[in-house]
Amino acid sequence: MTRRGIVLAGIVVLDVVHLIDRWPEEETLSFIDRTEMAAGGPPHNAGAGLLKLGAEFPVTLLATAGDDAYGEIMLASARGYGLDTSQVTVIPGAITSHTHVMSCQDTGRRTFFAQLGCNNLMTVEHLMPPENSTAKLYYLGSPGTARHLDETDGWRTLLTAARARGMKTCLELCPAPAATLARLVPPCLPLTDVFVVNDYESASITGLDVAPGGRLSWSAAEEACRKLLAMGVGELAGIHHPDGAVAVSRSGEVVKRPSVRVAQSEIAGSTGAGDAFYAGVLFGIHEDWPLARCLDLGNAAAATSLHSPTTSASIRPWAECLAYAKAKGLRSSSSPASAGEEGAPAKLG
Numbered sequence: 604m605t606r607r608g609i610v611l612a613g614i615v616v617l618d619v620v621h622l623i624d625r626w627p628e629e630e631t632l633s634f635i636d637r638t639e640m641a642a643g644g645p646p647h648n649a650g651a652g653l654l655k656l657g658a659e660f661p662v663t664l665l666a667t668a669g670d671d672a673y674g675e676i677m678l679a680s681a682r683g684y685g686l687d688t689s690q691v692t693v694i695p696g697a698i699t700s701h702t703h704v705m706s707c708q709d710t711g712r713r714t715f716f717a718q719l720g721c722n723n724l725m726t727v728e729h730l731m732p733p734e735n736s737t738a739k740l741y742y743l744g745s746p747g748t749a750r751h752l753d754e755t756d757g758w759r760t761l762l763t764a765a766r767a768r769g770m771k772t773c774l775e776l777c778p779a780p781a782a783t784l785a786r787l788v789p790p791c792l793p794l795t796d797v798f799v800v801n802d803y804e805s806a807s808i809t810g811l812d813v814a815p816g817g818r819l820s821w822s823a824a825e826e827a828c829r830k831l832l833a834m835g836v837g838e839l840a841g842i843h844h845p846d847g848a849v850a851v852s853r854s855g856e857v858v859k860r861p862s863v864r865v866a867q868s869e870i871a872g873s874t875g876a877g878d879a880f881y882a883g884v885l886f887g888i889h890e891d892w893p894l895a896r897c898l899d900l901g902n903a904a905a906a907t908s909l910h911s912p913t914t915s916a917s918i919r920p921w922a923e924c925l926a927y928a929k930a931k932g933l934r935s936s937s938s939p940a941s942a943g944e945e946g947a948p949a950k951l952g
Contacts, residue, residue, distance in 0.1 A: 606769065608661030608738040609653065609889060611646035612730040612761065614722045614748050614777070615666035615691070617677040617701040618643035620874055620912045625709050636708065641913035642680035643702065645744035645775040648875045648914045651684035652882025652904060655918035660889060661738065665730045666691045669699035669721045677701075684915060692729050697721035706872045706912060713874055715778070723750040727757045732765045739889055740797075741765035741772050746787040747779030753787060762794035771838070773797040775881060781807035793835030797888065799881050802844045805831070819846035821859050828857075839888075841898070843880045843905070846934065848898045860898040861933040863906035875914025880905040886921060903928035 620639045627633040642651070650662050664686050668674040670693050677699055678688050698720035705714045730752075732741050743765075746758050762772045774795040776784060784807040792798065802814040805827045813824040824842045828851035831840035841850035847861040883904035887897030903924035910917035919927065 604737060606737050606739040607889075608663065608736070609650075609658075609740045609742060609885060610663045610665065610732050610736060610738045610765075610770070611650045611742045612665035612732070613644065613646045613742075613744040613775070614700060614725070615642060615644040615647045615664070615668065615677065615681070616717070616722070617641075617673045617680075617699055618704055618874060618914060619701060620704040620706055620872065622706050622708055622872065622912055624707075626705070626707050626712070626714065637912075639912050640676055640680070641916065642677045642684075643875060643914050644700070645777065645878055645881075646742060647681055647686070648878030649742055649775065649882045649885060650686050651681070651915035652879050652908075652918050653886055654685045655915055655920070656882060656886050656900075656904060656924065657920040657922075658886060658889075662686065663733075663736075663738065664688060664691060665732075667697070667721045667725045667729050668693050669697035670695050671697075671699050673701050674699035694721045694724055697724055704874050706874060711867075711870060711873055713872075717748070719748065719750065722748060725749050726751055727755075727760050730757075730761055732761070732768050732770060734768060736768060736770070738770055740885065741768075741770040742775060742885065743772065744775035745777040745779070746774075746791060747783040748777050756790075758787070758791050759794055762791060766794065771796040773799075773885065775878070776800050776804045778803055784808055789834055792831065793837075795835070796837040797839045797841075797884075798831055798836045799839075799841040799843065799850075799884055801877050802842060805842045808834075813842060814844055814846075819844040819849075821847075821849060824849035825851060825857060825859070839894070841884065843877060843901065848880065848902060850894055850898055852894060856894055858894045858898055860895065860902055862902050863928045864932045864934050865906050865909055870909045871917075872912035873909055874912065876905045876908050878914060879908035879918055882918070883921070883924070899928065900924060906931070
């Protein structure tokens with residue numbers, strides 16, 4: 604049987620993104636330049652990203668929403684990207700999970716204030732992969748953000764079920780407190796085939812700082828990927844950072860790819876850039892691309908996502924993403940060679 608399609612399950616939220624002039628000290632004022640609302644959360648963002656990239660395979664979303672105004676806005680936003688929301692369960696009387704994202708225009712940094720709402724009520728039954736599904740991948744996120752699943756070993760139950768139904772499993776994280784990630788994630792890794800995280804999440808799990816001083820250490824990132832494989836990740840461990848991405852496969856392949864050079868004047872916000880990266884990698888994995896090309900598309904998708912304050916609106920079709928990256932060039936200052944470490948600067952083909 605030929606498997607096609609990706610099932611994306613887990614927390615979906617309404618992102619309320621405020622572009623602010625600066626981060627204020629306590630009891631002082633900063634100003635909101637504008638506010639944009641869009642559906643978010645790793646499964647939604649990855650799914651929307653896949654469709655924006657031009658996925659011609661089935662993309663299925665499993666999640667929950669409340670029966671409130673935020674829920675209506677969130678589901679309408681998801682449908683606007685072409686996502687099928689028919690398998691999103693609306694929980695009567697529940698508050699739709701939402702996140703106020705404070706995106707500072709002076710630094711580009713973001714701070715998140717999350718109301719977990721209905722995600723705390725989400726159960727295994729809401730996210731169980733369909734028994735008759737012929738999907739190739741099951742993507743799940745995110746431990747530490749859904750109280751019931753966190754407290755009942757729900758994440759491992761879902762990963763186990765997906766594998767039993769013939770799917771490869773992919774796990775995504777959110778920037779939950781480091782201690783929470785360190786407690787909840789390692790037991791999931793032996794049930795996870797593909798695990799791609801950012802530098803903070805990687806450090807929370809492995810204890811290895813891959814970005815000392817804010818710059819990606821390519822050798823430390825490789826070491827962290829190898830440690831994640833040693834902790835049980837089945838096929839591929841990857842780490843992304845604004846400087847680039849590193850991935851190591853179970854077979855021993857190591858790929859290091861610098862990020863795309865994007866002018867600060869082009870950046871409207873970085874909310875969801877990591878999810879856009881993962882969407883690019885998932886697209887390539889689904890299509891059986893070489894690992895280096897998967898990372899190239901991940902970096903290119905993340906770069907185009909920066910053109911919008913919201914998570915997925917500005918992602919382009921996959922060929923246009925790669926063409927954009929080729930036209931802009933890669934960040935030579937972040938390549939392994941220029942960082943004084945092993946490897947030569949990568950080039951987009």
